[in-house]
Amino acid sequence: MGTKRQKTAHHTINYETLTFDEVLRNVRSLEGPPGEGLIHAWIAEVPASESAKVLSAIREGVDDTVDLKHLKRFVKTANGTLRTLVCSVDHMKRPQLEELLRSVTILNITEELVPGIYPTTKEVSLELSAKYWPISWKGNPLVQELNELKVDVPAVKKNLEYIAKIAKETTGKQLPIVTMMVDSRDPQRRVVSVDSRETNQLAHSVMRCIQEVADHEVERRKLGEERDYLCFGYDVYTTHEPCAMCSMALVHSRVSNLYYVNQSPVTGAIDPQSGSGYCIHRALTLNWKFEAWHWLEELDVDKIAPDVFV
Numbered sequence: 001m002g003t004k005r006q007k008t009a010h011h012t013i014n015y016e017t018l019t020f021d022e023v024l025r026n027v028r029s030l031e032g033p034p035g036e037g038l039i040h041a042w043i044a045e046v047p048a049s050e051s052a053k054v055l056s057a058i059r060e061g062v063d064d065t066v067d068l069k070h071l072k073r074f075v076k077t078a079n080g081t082l083r084t085l086v087c088s089v090d091h092m093k094r095p096q097l098e099e100l101l102r103s104v105t106i107l108n109i110t111e112e113l114v115p116g117i118y119p120t121t122k123e124v125s126l127e128l129s130a131k132y133w134p135i136s137w138k139g140n141p142l143v144q145e146l147n148e149l150k151v152d153v154p155a156v157k158k159n160l161e162y163i164a165k166i167a168k169e170t171t172g173k174q175l176p177i178v179t180m181m182v183d184s185r186d187p188q189r190r191v192v193s194v195d196s197r198e199t200n201q202l203a204h205s206v207m208r209c210i211q212e213v214a215d216h217e218v219e220r221r222k223l224g225e226e227r228d229y230l231c232f233g234y235d236v237y238t239t240h241e242p243c244a245m246c247s248m249a250l251v252h253s254r255v256s257n258l259y260y261v262n263q264s265p266v267t268g269a270i271d272p273q274s275g276s277g278y279c280i281h282r283a284l285t286l287n288w289k290f291e292a293w294h295w296l297e298e299l300d301v302d303k304i305a306p307d308v309f310v
Ligand SMILES: [Zn+2]
Pocket: 204, 205, 206, 242, 243, 244, 245, 246, 247, 309, 310
């Protein structure tokens, strides 16, 4: 991955441990999608003199939903002709393809396997390129993604210290689990909830927070203020890594960031090392993703029994 640790515009990032400024760890699974992600594509071989023509035919007639932008368009053969990547086989049948290329001199049309997914390492990129069809390698996508993230670390620390203090004040049967949700566009707009499962089994602190944001939202909508998704733009601060139910609710309400202090190694649904390794905030099958962050600096938050679903 090149340099292990690097100072970027916003942070000092360690790309191996995914830590930012040594106090926040970006939580995500580093595994790419399973398999080589191969797809079937149409390859048309044309004389080199036809390159402009074939390109313009593709630009005009192909509107492929399969993303092939990471692949090279042309491969030059030993005898000087050009093998041209046209589109995925799913996008059009052969008669349509021939119709599309009717003004171009075609030497040969074949159906071939090409890499359908941009790889996560240069090594894999080279391997797939040699085996199937060349990829335009533009650097490690993880490094690029991490470099674009920007966190107000002092503000995060302050908010986590605040909920840790409230957790310390819980008494009796209440679990010391506290969540705060802050509207990142208007940080004065915030709600705080303590776990209340002693009165209602499902009253986990995250669920209570979302409910409270929903209640506020109803009031605001009465006043004519329209907003898209329930918690869109909200950042979530919580003392313990949330369970699957709460994590799912955070995905559905479309929060931006989740910050937590203690990992829940048995029942957590965020860290790939926790519980069943769901990593729900980045699940490929769900239509929303958010960033999750584990606070690494010492902060006084009570441990709870490992079998408790936070
Ligand atoms: Zn929960």
